[in-house]
Amino acid sequence: MATSRSLLTESQRQALRERGGEQVRFDEPLSRHTTLKIGGPADAWIAPSSIESLQSVISYCHAQGLPLLTIGGGSNLLVLDGGVRGVVLSTRALREIERVGETGIRVHSGVSTGKLLSCATSWHLGGIEFLGGVPGSVGGGMVMNAGTYLGEFKDVTTRVRSLRLSDAASVLRDNPECGFVYRGSSLPSDEIVVESWLELVPRSQEEIKATVASLRARRKEREPKGASNAGSVFKNPEGDFAGRLIESVGFKGTREGQAECSPAHANWFVNHGGARAADMLKLIDLARARVQEAHGIELTLEWKCIGEK
Ligand SMILES: Cc1cc2nc3c(=O)[nH]c(=O)nc-3n(C[C@H](O)[C@H](O)[C@H](O)COP(=O)(O)OP(=O)(O)OC[C@H]3O[C@@H](n4cnc5c(N)ncnc54)[C@H](O)[C@@H]3O)c2cc1C
Incomplete structure (x- = not known):
């Protein structure tokens, strides 16, 4: 019913x-599909296992006037407590990955960044070591231009293919047309990224593994442990760090219900279990207001918020 x-x-x-x-669920709690483990139900959650089946779902929803929204690994998402009306498309069953020529890779958007990195390493291809410890899917990584101080998707991506959510038509973009910027892109929110092409460089497995290991070790030292999170809450403002600014106003350890500004890293807000999106939104507003008052800087969200309050 x-x-x-x-x-x-x-x-x-x-x-x-x-x-x-088989991958269709109704009234599906999106807390099951986000690393924050927060989020109300989607009317429908669907993970098509082929691009053709995805096109068929898109065409049907468009004809029926049903709203569509895309999620990847859910590692940069705050889904609000009222959930999502309409259909949530998950890319997680789109999993093809292949080597193209000597140094190229074609990869579906549902492939995890970890799988992409391990395939590239097995093919002796470097250039994406920056992904060590960055969770999520390749599609989400393209939209967010995910990366670290070692690099970002913008540096290795040659082309991205999306489907328009209005008519399921395929759109192919070369790198400059993707509008990659720091933790973002101009890839339209009314399209779903389905596959991408990367151009890497020949590199020994030892060298790749050593770089990834040192990045992971560095992250381990800095990242909070033991509670659900979605990485950095805010983007770093030009020439500064969101974490430094939030820490400077004494916000670390501030709690709202089961949500907390991590005592280990001020730009990570964590869920100790059972936090609501409303609690996170309160923390976000409070941190923003305090930083604005003390420093005159307006923090911009890196997390994407979806759904109804
Ligand atoms: C522990 C931890 C560490 C992190 N460290 C980093 C880091 O070092 N660097 C970094 O950049 N990020 C980091 N992040 C954030 C996150 O991993 C990245 O932003 C990641 O690229 C998000 O990918 P996703 O598949 O999880 O996207 P989601 O969270 O599912 O979605 C993010 C956005 O992309 C859209 N989207 C997702 N897939 C598609 C698609 N196929 N087509 C169209 N739109 C799509 C969604 O609608 C949403 O707007 C971290 C997160 C965690 C939990």
Whole structure:
């Protein structure tokens, strides 16, 4: 039975089941699909296992006027407590990855960054060591231009293919058209990235593994342990660090319910178990206001917020 908030009729549920295959769930708590472990239910959560099946779901939803939204690994997402009306498309079952020529890789958006890094290493290809310890999917990584001080997706991506959520048409963009910037891109939110092409460099496995190990060791020292999180909450403002600014106003350790500004790293807000998105939003507003008052700097969210309050 449809829940009272769901937009979906019984016949729409049936049609989505037919198009999405086994990976279709209704009234699915999105807390199961985010690293923060926060988020209300999606009317439907679908993870198509091929691009053709994804196209069929998109076309159906468009014809029915059902809203669509994409999630990857959920490692940069704050899903609000009211959940998401309409259909959430998960890329997690789009998993192809292949070597192209000597130094190229074609990769589906649902492949995890860890899998991409391990395949490249096995093919003796370097250039994406910056991904050591960065969670999430390749598609999310493209949209966010994920990276570290060692580099970012912008440096190795040659082309990105998306499907428009309005008509399922394929759009191919070369690197400059993706508008990659620090922790972001201009890849439109009404498209879903389905595959990307990377150009890497020949490198020995020993060299790759040594670089990744030192990045991971550095991260281990700095990152909070033991509580659910979604990495950095705010982007670093030009010439400064969001963590330094938040720490300077004495915000570390501030709690709202089960949500806390981590005592280990001020730009990581963690969920000790059972935190609500509303608690996180309060912490976000408070940290922003305190930094604005003390430093005159407006912090910009790196997390993406989706759903209804
Ligand atoms: C412990 C931890 C450490 C982290 N460290 C780093 C770090 O060092 N550097 C860094 O850059 N980030 C870091 N992050 C943040 C996060 O891992 C990255 O932003 C990552 O690229 C997000 O990918 P995702 O697949 O999880 O995207 P999601 O969180 O699922 O989505 C992020 C955004 O991308 C959109 N999206 C996702 N997939 C697609 C797609 N296929 N097509 C269109 N839109 C899509 C979503 O709608 C959303 O707006 C960290 C997170 C955690 C939890």
